[in-house]
Amino acid sequence: MPVRVRFAPSPTGSLHLGNALTAVANRRFADREVGIVVLRIDDTDPSRTVEGGEQAILGDLAWLGVAFDEGPVRQSERGSIYADAAERALASGAAENDSEGAVRLTREGTTLVRADGTATYHLASVADDLELGITHVIRGNDHRPNLELHQRIARALGRELPEVIHHGLVLGEDGKKLSKRHGHSSIAELRDEGLPAEAVRAYLDELDLPQHDVQLDLARLRRLAIDAIAGMSDEELAAAAGASVEAVPVLRGARSLVEAREYALLVLQPESAKLPDEARPTLDRFIELRAPMPERLSLDESRALVRELKAVGGDLRVLRLALTGAAKGPELAAVVAALSRDEALERTA
């Protein structure tokens, strides 16, 4: 029997890292067996759906490279399935109507259908997992206490629950449940911080299916970002940082895409800095060396130039300041390579 799993977020906006872990875990689980991933939007509670929330999730999944094979299936559009399920539960005596008109599990009282006729998460989730032919449910530990309840609901419908696998949650660096307060908690935030998609994906892949809750390791994430940037081709890096390919040499030393953009700006729009009086000799030497050379220099040629300037006693810090307006930044030779001859001469004139 082919494996069918599902990822079932509520449409509340950009995925939080823990949800993203569940999405990746489902995709990986299915891929091990050449299985199917169904994307299901759990929007049974209208008060919880956020405008554009589904789009944000779709965007996050695409960014992370998590594909799905079926869906999105929206629970808000599947009322008749839940109505049938409720009917069956009532018929079997496992559930009954209460005085308000809601359908509740006999004895324990868990609500299956609200008085307004909409299904609660418990009923909708179980009925859908059965109806969609899900073979394995992979979800976070926060759902573990629901396991027995869901098994009872499945039996009330005359079926058995699929196999359920729980994984640990992602906690903040303080060990508390991850929330907006922590920052760095949603995919959108991580993307805005300049972490490459490959890095976030690699982090989630590394976590795999944690047995217990794990603390968010930002240092690890940042390290993976450095690795991801190092692994990009010039074209990929330029595209990811929104810079031109000529600027790539200066982007190479950056540890995040945000930092890469800042480096690119140093070349495109240098800040004006006051040069010390003793800067002139170094700049004149630079001009002497640079002027007779081609409009564009390769990184190796630039390195040779910088080496030469240093050999004749040039103050490289002064050159950096003149070229970028900043005391810190990418490798000096990369800056020289990224600037045209005219631009370089103008900034040192």
Next chain:
RNA sequence: GGCCCAUUCGUCUAGUGGCCUAGGACACCGCCCUCUCACGGCGGCGGCACGGGUUCGAAUCCCGUAUGGGCCUCCA
């Protein structure tokens, strides 16, 4: 409070009774490299939560305690 789950360096982990005076990665510290911030190279610090069993032998099995987490909604 009740129920459930988990517990190996700061973090993520390897480890399923002898190969473990517990291995790795990232972080951290030091040194080297160096035009800055980084990258890189080399080295270092650092852990089996605790207490009882079982066993010739326990990180590994059992029990208890502690700690952490999750849930106890007509939220998912």
